[in-house]
Amino acid sequence: MKLFRLCVLGLQMMLPAAPPLFANDLLVETGAAARGDGAGAVRVEARVAWRNGWRNDRNHDAAWIVVKLGTSDRPRWTHARLVSVAVTGGAPEARCEVTRDRVGAFCAARSAHRGDVDWTLAIEADAGALAGGAIEARVIGLEMVYVASGPFSIGDGDPRSVQYAAYYRSDAQGRHAGTYRVASEDAIRVAPEDGALYYQTRTPQYEGDQRGPVPAEFPKGTRAFYTMKYEILQGEYATLLDMLPDDATFFRAPFAGRGYDAGRGTIRREGNRYVAGRADRPANWISWDDGIAFADWMGLRPMTELEFTKAARGPGEPVPGDYPWGTSSKDRLRRRIGPDDELVRSGDADEAKLTDETRDVLGASYYWVMDLAGSVWEKVVTLGHPAGRAFQGTHGDGVLGDYGRATNDDWPSGDQDGGGYGYRGGGYYERGMADRAFNPYSPTAWRSYGSWGGAPRSIAYGFRAVRTTDDVASDGKRRADAGAAYTPALSDVEAVRLAVLDYMDAIDLSDPSRIERRGHSDLVKRRSWREADGPWNEGSMPYERLRQVAWDWNGDGRTLRLGPPRETVILEPFD
Ligand SMILES: [Ca+2]
Numbered sequence: 005m006k007l008f009r010l011c012v013l014g015l016q017m018m019l020p021a022a023p024p025l026f027a028n029d030l031l032v033e034t035g036a037a038a039r040g041d042g043a044g045a046v047r048v049e050a051r052v053a054w055r056n057g058w059r060n061d062r063n064h065d066a067a068w069i070v071v072k073l074g075t076s077d078r079p080r081w082t083h084a085r086l087v088s089v090a091v092t093g094g095a096p097e098a099r100c101e102v103t104r105d106r107v108g109a110f111c112a113a114r115s116a117h118r119g120d121v122d123w124t125l126a127i128e129a130d131a132g133a134l135a136g137g138a139i140e141a142r143v144i145g146l147e148m149v150y151v152a153s154g155p156f157s158i159g160d161g162d163p164r165s166v167q168y169a170a171y172y173r174s175d176a177q178g179r180h181a182g183t184y185r186v187a188s189e190d191a192i193r194v195a196p197e198d199g200a201l202y203y204q205t206r207t208p209q210y211e212g213d214q215r216g217p218v219p220a221e222f223p224k225g226t227r228a229f230y231t232m233k234y235e236i237l238q239g240e241y242a243t244l245l246d247m248l249p250d251d252a253t254f255f256r257a258p259f260a261g262r263g264y265d266a267g268r269g270t271i272r273r274e275g276n277r278y279v280a281g282r283a284d285r286p287a288n289w290i291s292w293d294d295g296i297a298f299a300d301w302m303g304l305r306p307m308t309e310l311e312f313t314k315a316a317r318g319p320g321e322p323v324p325g326d327y328p329w330g331t332s333s334k335d336r337l338r339r340r341i342g343p344d345d346e347l348v349r350s351g352d353a354d355e356a357k358l359t360d361e362t363r364d365v366l367g368a369s370y371y372w373v374m375d376l377a378g379s380v381w382e383k384v385v386t387l388g389h390p391a392g393r394a395f396q397g398t399h400g401d402g403v404l405g406d407y408g409r410a411t412n413d414d415w416p417s418g419d420q421d422g423g424g425y426g427y428r429g430g431g432y433y434e435r436g437m438a439d440r441a442f443n444p445y446s447p448t449a450w451r452s453y454g455s456w457g458g459a460p461r462s463i464a465y466g467f468r469a470v471r472t473t474d475d476v477a478s479d480g481k482r483r484a485d486a487g488a489a490y491t492p493a494l495s496d497v498e499a500v501r502l503a504v505l506d507y508m509d510a511i512d513l514s515d516p517s518r519i520e521r522r523g524h525s526d527l528v529k530r531r532s533w534r535e536a537d538g539p540w541n542e543g544s545m546p547y548e549r550l551r552q553v554a555w556d557w558n559g560d561g562r563t564l565r566l567g568p569p570r571e572t573v574i575l576e577p578f579d
């Protein structure tokens with residue numbers, strides 16, 4: 005069960021007296037919100053709690069936190085850029101990091117941990133252009149799993165997998181010669197040539213156009229990213245609907261069709277509110293445009309076929325016919341959809357019992373991502389269509405366009421044969437259905453619909469979103485990462501220098517000759533220069549804009565910080 009409880013500020017915190025019943029629950033409650041001291045700042049308190057969290061040698065889970073702001077009366081919610089998120093209480097010891105684009109923050113245990121987490125947060129956010137008056141805030145969270153950087157393998161060692169359009173490493177005649185190792189984010193050659201990536205198709209509309217290359221900008225899964233631990237849940241999707249402008253709800257509401265109620269759908273409208281009767285049930289009947297709208301609104305992005313495979317398998321060489329739980333068998337799987345239409349979550353399927361030895365019981369991936377095979381089909385950006393290969397992995401900014409549509413230009417879009425996306429992992433259809441070749445559980449490499457760019461709302465179709473981490477490239481250089489111009493390593497002097505240079509570009513210094521590449525010691529000098537020159541931002545940029553720029557390098561306590569209005573920029577010490 006995943007609670008997605010949201011309290012409007014001003015109400016008393018409604019905390020449950022007992023722990024939630026099920027293992028996969030995220031509780032996010034918004035506490036008091038008030039305008040802060042600084043111009044444009046809002047301070048929001050929140051509680052974030054879930055069970056069975058972890059940080060171990062392999063990876064960790066986390067909460068992705070975003071804040072929506074409105075004003076009293078009839079709010080039209082806006083996405084708040086975050087300034088800082090501090091953990092003010094709870095256990096275990098935790099750390100929240102605001103992403104570089106300030107769209108949200110990841111909160112995770114700071115050191116080795118396995119068990120419940122329960123934190124109170126103090127969030128400072130940008131009120132943006134919100135008018136005066138009482139501010140209303142909603143903190144929204146998702147459970148996420150960290151997928152580490154590094155190479156991995158796609159395809160299946162079993163040559164029979166080619167009939168399911170599995171990828172493979174080609175020999176000189178275009179035949180299956182084993183799995184294909186994805187070693188970097190470099191472009192991938194797709195061709196029936198020795199060493200290239202290739203696959204067989206019977207119906208290219210479903211399996212892909214066999215063309216390439218897959219450009220370097222296409223997210224390949226060798227860079228670290230966070231994925232949602234579960235598919236979008238009905239309660240989460242109802243929250244999206246509930247906070248959309250009225251006109252957008254007509255396009256995003258999934259429940260108008262016949263068969264919705266009988267087909268496990270429980271989202272409905274009650275007056276002007278949208279609610280889910282079973283908030284913890286995976287959200288089916290979600291189209292592609294619905295899913296990417298959710299991703300954009302939550303500051304995330306769709307995942308690619310390659311990232312799906314990485315999240316399922318991890319870095320190792322797979323056994324033939326593997327499922328995400330690492331074996332080629334479903335015999336021990338207990339996390340199945342029962343006759344009551346719910347995923348079984350008790351007994352052996354209790355997520356508290358998840359270890360590497362019980363992944364095949366819980367249906368957990370190498371990184372402990374849940375339900376990648378089974379439950380509902382995962383929608384992924386495909387390699388097998390031009391609109392998919394054009395994907396660059398930009399992140400949503402929390403703001404939807406007209407008709408409640410995602411606004412990222414590089415994302416495939418369109419439910420009716422839009423192209424550029426497809427389906428992986430299999431899905432559960434009618435009540436009591438027996439296992440078939442790839443329904444509800446598909447072997448990881450099978451992709452018989454991996455490039456099918458049609459997205460009717462269906463009983464077995466869901467969605468799961470991801471986000472690239474801000475981890476720095478080893479060379480400290482800029483990345484083509486959306487939302488962030490580049491990502492400095494916090495301990496990397498070179499990267500901090502770049503940050504400062506961009507900062508100075510942004511404030512339009514009158515003398516470009518002063519913008520030079522400098523080392524650490526020169527940064528300190530420049531600080532002196534700034535202070536000696538007084539409020540150097542005056543006249544070149546409004547304070548609010550300057551503050552926004554500065555926030556891009558704030559939040560870690562080590563790069564840049566901007567004080568209250570009319571104070572100078574301070575370079576914090578860094579290693
Ligand atoms: Ca699934």
Ligand SMILES: [Ca+2]
Pocket residue numbers: 300301400401402403404405410411412
């Ligand atoms: Ca957007």
